[in-house]
Amino acid sequence: MTSTTLSHDVHPVHFDAYGKKLGMWIFLFTEVLLFGGLFLVYAAYRFLNHDAFHEGSAELNVVVGAINTVVLLTSSLTVAMSITALQRGDSKRAINLIMWTLILAGTFMFNKYYEWYTKWEHGLFPGMDHYKELPAGKAQFFNLYFFMTGLHAIHIIIGSILLMVIAFYIKKGTINQQRYTYLENGGLYWHLVDVIWIYLFPLFYLII
Amino acid sequence: MTAIPQSGTYINFFEVKRGFMSWLVTADHKRIALLYFYAIMGFFIVAFGLGLVMRLELIAPGATILDPQTYNEVFTLHGVIMIFLFIIPGIPAIFGNFALPMLIGAPDVAFPKLNLISWYLYVLGGLLALSTLLFGDGPADTGWTFYAPYSVKTGTNVTVAVLAAFVLGFSSILTGLNFIVTMHQMRAPGMTWFKMPLFPWALYATAWIQVLATPIIGITLLMIVAERTLGLGLFDPALGGDPVLYQHLFWIYSHPAVYIMALPAMGIVSETIPVFVKKSIFGYKVIVYSSLAIAFIGYFVWGHHMFTSGMSGPARVIFSVLTFLVAIPSAIKVFNWVATLYKGAIDIKVPLLYALAFIFQFAIGGLTGLVVGALATDIHVHDTYFVVGHFHYVMFGGTGFAFFGALHFYYPKIWGRMYNLKWANIAFVIFFIGFNLVYFPMLVLGMMGMPRRYYDYLPEFTLPNLISTIGSWVLAIGLVIMIVNLINGRKGPKASTNPWQSVTLDWTHTQSPPTLYNFDETPQVERGPYDYRNYEQYLKEHNKN
Amino acid sequence: MSDTQNTHVTGYRFSILIWVDLLILTLLTIEVAQFDFQSLTVIVALVIATIKSYLVGTHFMHLKFENKFLKAVVIGVGVLFLAVLIVLFSDYLFY
Numbered sequence: 001m002t003s004t005t006l007s008h009d010v011h012p013v014h015f016d017a018y019g020k021k022l023g024m025w026i027f028l029f030t031e032v033l034l035f036g037g038l039f040l041v042y043a044a045y046r047f048l049n050h051d052a053f054h055e056g057s058a059e060l061n062v063v064v065g066a067i068n069t070v071v072l073l074t075s076s077l078t079v080a081m082s083i084t085a086l087q088r089g090d091s092k093r094a095i096n097l098i099m100w101t102l103i104l105a106g107t108f109m110f111n112k113y114y115e116w117y118t119k120w121e122h123g124l125f126p127g128m129d130h131y132k133e134l135p136a137g138k139a140q141f142f143n144l145y146f147f148m149t150g151l152h153a154i155h156i157i158i159g160s161i162l163l164m165v166i167a168f169y170i171k172k173g174t175i176n177q178q179r180y181t182y183l184e185n186g187g188l189y190w191h192l193v194d195v196i197w198i199y200l201f202p203l204f205y206l207i208i
Numbered sequence: 209m210t211a212i213p214q215s216g217t218y219i220n221f222f223e224v225k226r227g228f229m230s231w232l233v234t235a236d237h238k239r240i241a242l243l244y245f246y247a248i249m250g251f252f253i254v255a256f257g258l259g260l261v262m263r264l265e266l267i268a269p270g271a272t273i274l275d276p277q278t279y280n281e282v283f284t285l286h287g288v289i290m291i292f293l294f295i296i297p298g299i300p301a302i303f304g305n306f307a308l309p310m311l312i313g314a315p316d317v318a319f320p321k322l323n324l325i326s327w328y329l330y331v332l333g334g335l336l337a338l339s340t341l342l343f344g345d346g347p348a349d350t351g352w353t354f355y356a357p358y359s360v361k362t363g364t365n366v367t368v369a370v371l372a373a374f375v376l377g378f379s380s381i382l383t384g385l386n387f388i389v390t391m392h393q394m395r396a397p398g399m400t401w402f403k404m405p406l407f408p409w410a411l412y413a414t415a416w417i418q419v420l421a422t423p424i425i426g427i428t429l430l431m432i433v434a435e436r437t438l439g440l441g442l443f444d445p446a447l448g449g450d451p452v453l454y455q456h457l458f459w460i461y462s463h464p465a466v467y468i469m470a471l472p473a474m475g476i477v478s479e480t481i482p483v484f485v486k487k488s489i490f491g492y493k494v495i496v497y498s499s500l501a502i503a504f505i506g507y508f509v510w511g512h513h514m515f516t517s518g519m520s521g522p523a524r525v526i527f528s529v530l531t532f533l534v535a536i537p538s539a540i541k542v543f544n545w546v547a548t549l550y551k552g553a554i555d556i557k558v559p560l561l562y563a564l565a566f567i568f569q570f571a572i573g574g575l576t577g578l579v580v581g582a583l584a585t586d587i588h589v590h591d592t593y594f595v596v597g598h599f600h601y602v603m604f605g606g607t608g609f610a611f612f613g614a615l616h617f618y619y620p621k622i623w624g625r626m627y628n629l630k631w632a633n634i635a636f637v638i639f640f641i642g643f644n645l646v647y648f649p650m651l652v653l654g655m656m657g658m659p660r661r662y663y664d665y666l667p668e669f670t671l672p673n674l675i676s677t678i679g680s681w682v683l684a685i686g687l688v689i690m691i692v693n694l695i696n697g698r699k700g701p702k703a704s705t706n707p708w709q710s711v712t713l714d715w716t717h718t719q720s721p722p723t724l725y726n727f728d729e730t731p732q733v734e735r736g737p738y739d740y741r742n743y744e745q746y747l748k749e750h751n752k753n
Numbered sequence: 754m755s756d757t758q759n760t761h762v763t764g765y766r767f768s769i770l771i772w773v774d775l776l777i778l779t780l781l782t783i784e785v786a787q788f789d790f791q792s793l794t795v796i797v798a799l800v801i802a803t804i805k806s807y808l809v810g811t812h813f814m815h816l817k818f819e820n821k822f823l824k825a826v827v828i829g830v831g832v833l834f835l836a837v838l839i840v841l842f843s844d845y846l847f848y
Contacts (some may be wrong), residue, residue: 019318019393025823026385029830030423036834037427037457041442041840046795047845049448062783077772080763080813087762126438137448143440145430158841184815191814195806201779202798206786456841508840523844593823687775 017181024185031155035196038148042203045140052137056145057207059124061111061115065205068111069197075104076194079163079187081116091170098167101190112153116146118195134154145204152200162186220624221723227314235320236724241306242622243327248298251334256687258282263646263680266673269665279663280349281364286343287352288369291374293334294605296465299472300418301330303614304411306622307385307723311405313396313733315725318389326382333376340365340372351661353462356443356454360435367436370429377422377429380468385416387411396713398733402496405491405712405737409496410475413503417464421507425461428454452517452539453655459510467506468574469603470570471499473610474541477563480617481545482738483710484560485552489738491544498537504536512581516590531581538574542567557708558632562613565640569605576651591661594654600647612639612690619694620703624720627697629660633691639686645679705752711743712736716750762820771812778805 046053082097117124125128126146134142166186169175175182222239231239262282265274274282305323309316317323340347346371350359359366391412395404433455434440441447443454482489489495511519511527519527545567554560576598580586589595620626649672654660660668665673706715717731735746782801792798811817816824 016318019389022823023319023385023389026388026419029826030381030385030419032830032835033420033423033834036776036837037424038459039834040457040460040838041431043838044450044453044845045448046844048450052448066779066783070776073772073775073779074776074814076469076769076809080768080771081765082770085762085766126440132439134447136446137538139441139447140449143442143447144254144448147434147440147442175352186396188814191809196811198805198809199799199802202782202786203795204800206783206798207794420830452844456844460837460841511840511844519844520847522847526840526843697823 015179017179020116020181021053021184021188024188028188031196035148035151038144038151039199039203042144042148045137045144049137049140053141054207056138057204060145060205061118062205064111064115065201068108071104071108071111072197075101075108076191078104079190083180083183083187086170086175086177086180086183090147091173091176094183095167095170098163098170101163101184104155108156109153111151146204148200149204152196153191155196159186159190159193162189183185212238218719218723220719221724222721224724233324235316237305237309237316237320237323238329238622238722238726240323241302241304243295243329244305244330244426246358247327247331247334248294248302251289251293252298253607254338255286255294256684258286258289260680262286263677265663266665267493267677268669269670269673271663274663277346277349278664280661281347283661284348284351284369288337288348288373289334290603291352291469292373293330293337295603296376296380297310297330297383298469298611299476299607299614300387300411300414300468301326303476303611304383304387304407304472306618307714308390308408308411309394310718310722310726311408312391312394312399313713313717313727313731314390314394315727317386318393319386322382323386323621324556325709326379326386326449329375329379329382333372333374333379336368336372336375337549340369353434354429355458356432356435356451357445359432360441360443367433370432372634374426374429378427380418381422383499384415384422387415388419388480396731396733402493403733403736406478406492406495406499407472407475410471410478410499413499414468414471414475416470417503418503421461421468424457425465428457428461431457434674446477451750452514452519455514455517456510459513460507462501463510464506466602467502469607470538472578473566473570473607474499474538476610476614476617477545477566478541479712480559480613481548481564482740483617483708483712484555484557484563485549486555486709486740486743487548487552487738488736488740489544490547490550491540492736492738495541495544498540501537502534505537509534509581512586515586528581530582532578532601535578535581540576542571542574547746558629559613559708561633561636562609562616565636566606566609566613569601569609569643573603573606589654591659593650593658593660596660597647597650597654600650603645605643609643615694617708619697620707620713621718621720621722623698624703625697626703626707627693627700627701631689631693635686635690637686638682639690642679642683642686644682646683647679649673649676649679651680707744707748709747711736711746716747717752719752757783761815763812763815768812771808772807775805 005018069139078097078100082094082101083096119125120125124134124142125131126143133140149198163186166175166183170183221236225234231243232244233241261274262279265272265279265282305317338415345363346366348354348359348366349364350366351364354366354370354373359370389403391408395401416577431440431442435442435444441449443449443451445451465528478489478495509527511523512531515524515528545563579590580595580598616627616632653669653672655677656669656672656699658665703720705718705720708715710716713731713733718726778801780809782798785797786794788794810827817829
């Protein structure tokens with residue numbers, strides 16, 4: 001992939017796998033701090049509205065949250081395994097495992113949709129009447145719930161598109177046993193999205 | 209390496225490809241640096257003009273040329289453009305992009321295409337910011353800080369302005385990411401970390417701040433957008449939110465951002481002084497460590513912008529103490545530069561003049577910074593013109609002067625021509641006098657108690673304001689002379705490859721202008737970056753022509 | 754054009770083992786949440802989440818086989834975030 005969309009610049013730089021991975025990690029740090037800012041807000045508001053956050057949490061469906069956690073963890077597994085497959089030269093299996101990841105991502109998004117939809121049915125969706133009447137504190141819980149899980153869902157979508165592109169290039173052979181850095185980087189992104197969910201789950205669903 | 213021809217002749221990076229399109233799809237770090245240069249200078253001149261307009265409004269008490277609402281919009285746009293479109297990207301994106309690969313002996317940055325993408329994001333962000341002028345209820349009137357709750361309530365185009373800042377932040381992150389990987393992976397053989405020149409070191413520290421602080425403002429601005437468009441009242445006290453938290457988040461980025469602006473400028477100064485003193489920099493490692501220390505401590509001092517915002521007592525004390533800590537490494541650098549000058553063979557050329565002006569003005573900016581960083585005195589001068597004077601001394605008197613110093617320094621390398629040195633000196637003197645005429649009276653006005661961000665003031669503040677406005681004209685004249693001189697320099701005499709007799713790789717091992725991939729062969733580094741022992745002999749052996 | 758990536762291959766079986774650990778920890782965090790440890794409840798939840806992230810980071814993200822610099826920076830970013838949180842709470846705690 002060092003060649004050629006920008007024609008005259010075939011750089012005299014060799015393919016630097018570690019450099020690309022380092023770049024990806026640095027990008028992940030920016031993602032960590034992007035969500036980090038939200039976790040700061042969460043911490044401050046939970047501190048200020050302690051009881052209201054408990055009440056808000058009680059209205060979320062732990063079962064759906066738990067299922068989604070398992071789904072995401074499993075998708076992380078399939079991505080990790082697809083890297084193993086490609087490293088062993090089995091690109092067909094690698095693509096298959098990415099497909100499984102995408103299916104799991106779809107499942108996650110479906111559950112998310114179901115969850116938000118039930119909230120919508122109860123009028124508990126940003127902009128709706130019931131939502132506007134939420135008492136102080138509880139309103140903040142739901143603001144953060146929608147903002148943070150929403151942003152996380154956007155990351156799932158971006159990650160899925162990324163993995164689709166990667167699967168395409170594996171099929172084309174550009175990403176292969178010798179050069180799997182792009183798959184590795186896509187995997188890194190996917191795992192990070194998983195890690196963020198690992199924190200979101202107890203912080204929103206499990207406040208007893 | 210196809211573009212490099214047979215020995216004898218050389219093709220510089222301007223000539224490799226011709227035509228407008230070849231610039232828009234380039235991945236060459238030098239061309240991207242120039243793309244940044246023209247875009248950034250364009251925005252700078254717009255914001256400079258807005259500054260002149262504000263000074264003109266303030267020439268006398270009462271409304272003169274602007275109504276209050278327009279004045280608010282003008283200072284907001286001035287701030288947004290100057291901060292996000294000029295000072296933050298200025299030195300890293302132009303001179304960093306241009307010189308960094310050459311300083312470390314690399315053919316390009318690590319991700320050339322990403323580099324171009326950053327430029328497009330920059331342009332997109334800039335156009336978004338300017339577009340707020342064109343529609344709706346006019347540009348944002350919140351100040352560049354976009355403080356909630358006003359930024360949520362006002363009818364002006366805050367949403368677009370905030371998105372512009374978000375996009376620009378993304379551009380800044382990608383530049384930082386690129387530079388970090390470049391310095392890790394692409395240093396020439398023999399160039400150990402501690403043989404790396406100080407401008408790259410400054411960019412390295414800066415890049416980490418860009419990467420680790422910018423996302424915080426990114427998300428904060430998105431929260432403002434969500435509050436304005438989706439009705440998520442994230443900073444609404446009636447919903448259990450806290451507007452002061454907005455200020456916290458804003459400054460968690462924007463204080464480190466001050467070091468994104470200052471560190472590269474310090475790098476330029478560290479790079480220029482040894483060249484014109486022909487002497488190794490004093491305390492190389494100390495300068496390196498102080499850059500890293502500034503980057504690190506600078507992350508924890510944000511609260512000093514909020515002493516009057518209603519923070520808890522202990523928090524205010526903690527932030528004040530941390531602020532004093534961050535002054536130490538900055539002061540260390542000043543001592544190092546001065547010590548480098550001591551007993552050096554000082555050759556006063558324009559770039560050195562700008563560097564010396566930097567030291568002088570940055571020292572004033574830094575020391576007034578301690579006045580506003582100290583809890584008790586800040587309460588007195590907070591939100592007065594003292595603060596305006598202080599940060600212009602740091603931002604413009606410091607970084608701005610370093611920027612123009614860097615421009616004069618790298619000019620012969622970039623274009624292979626030399627501007628008129630005499631006129632450059634004249635422009636500098638006028639610029640320097642103008643700058644101090646504009647901003648020193650502001651420090652006085654602040655002490656007298658004149659609040660900032662008003663179009664009007666009490667009659668007793670008239671004289672210093674008049675001086676300041678006249679100063680702004682002097683400053684503008686200096687700028688015009690400088691720009692005209694630099695434009696004329698394009699037709700000036702051919703410059704040698706190393707007119708300043710520097711011993712760093714960017715001057716010794718490349719042509720002026722450089723070739724596409726900078727070096728004919730990868731340089732081997734044996735000497736330290738500022739090793740001026742027997743430099744005449746060394747340059748005779750290594751200089752290009 | 755040699756490709757110098759670290760060539761360590763994590764076996765399928767080992768990955769599945771990690772996944773099982775992660776599932777057990779998920780179950781644990783749900784179970785533990787039933788009990789009220791007062792102010793410690795959040796801490797317990799965060800500790801379990803951090804152990805899970807550690808597993809994902811070390812094994813799925815191959816941090817175990819990366820160089821010291823990368824490991825140090827990953828930890829550094831975590832510490833930086835914690836430090837910012839603590840400094841921020843110097844305002845909220847004493848308000």
